[in-house]
Amino acid sequence: MQTAPPPAIVSPAPSPSAVLRAGAWIAAPRPWSTAKWLAEHNAFVARARQGGVDVLFLGDSISASFATRGKDVWEREIAPLGSVADFGISGDRTQFVLWRAQHGELDGTGARVVVLLIGTNNLASATPENIARGVAGIVDTVRAKLPNAVVVLNALLPRGAPGDPVRAKLADVNARIMMLADGAHVRWLDASAGFVDADGAIPATLMPDKLHPSAAGYGVWATALRPVLLDALSK
Numbered sequence: 001m002q003t004a005p006p007p008a009i010v011s012p013a014p015s016p017s018a019v020l021r022a023g024a025w026i027a028a029p030r031p032w033s034t035a036k037w038l039a040e041h042n043a044f045v046a047r048a049r050q051g052g053v054d055v056l057f058l059g060d061s062i063s064a065s066f067a068t069r070g071k072d073v074w075e076r077e078i079a080p081l082g083s084v085a086d087f088g089i090s091g092d093r094t095q096f097v098l099w100r101a102q103h104g105e106l107d108g109t110g111a112r113v114v115v116l117l118i119g120t121n122n123l124a125s126a127t128p129e130n131i132a133r134g135v136a137g138i139v140d141t142v143r144a145k146l147p148n149a150v151v152v153l154n155a156l157l158p159r160g161a162p163g164d165p166v167r168a169k170l171a172d173v174n175a176r177i178m179m180l181a182d183g184a185h186v187r188w189l190d191a192s193a194g195f196v197d198a199d200g201a202i203p204a205t206l207m208p209d210k211l212h213p214s215a216a217g218y219g220v221w222a223t224a225l226r227p228v229l230l231d232a233l234s235k
Contacts, residue, residue, distance in 0.1 A: 070218025094134025
């Protein structure tokens with residue numbers, strides 16, 4: 001007996017009114033580069049349906065570039081952990097990742113660990129409280145769809161120069177979202193200390209633009225991340 005093929009992936013078009021109402025905590029499709037963004041989303045949904053995922057990265061450009069800009073680190077430290085899927089999209093904010101998580105990117109993956117790093121792109125337009133609410137919404141969605149998975153919730157990485165107001169805002173967000181961790185199903189990982197020197201500056205060797213990690217910067221993240229992944233996968 002033939003098995004019917006899975007239904008076609010159909011993502012609803014963005015609603016202009018919904019986009020206008022969308023806050024950092026309200027799921028919404030991304031209003032710019034929509035066709036390209038939906039194509040990336042649909043590719044992730046298709047991968048999710050294949051199942052067999054051990055580790056799933058969910059986030060923005062920092063996650064999306066790990067396997068390319070940090071290729072050597074990825075292949076040495078992350079890829080050997082099992083079947084690893086990277087669902088990062090450059091430019092995404094909490095509300096866009098929340099929409100993606102609610103619309104098929106988790107369904108069928110069977111992911112054992114979800115690595116979440118999101119929120120830095122919200123800093124220019126949302127309050128720390130609302131950014132934290134968005135992150136909480138994503139964590140809740142992952143927990144609902146993948147109740148047996150461990151969420152590795154990452155602190156927002158440092159950005160900008162010492163004294164830049166974004167530093168204080170970022171610290172406020174991290175202080176709020178770290179409270180989402182319970183030490184079991186949601187684990188907190190703060191790799192920030194490895195990205196700054198004694199004066200609080202970010203070395204250009206780790207983040208040339210003071211935002212995106214270099215290959216060496218991905219090495220810093222991997223050093224902090226790998227032991228947590230190994231422990232979570234051993235359960």
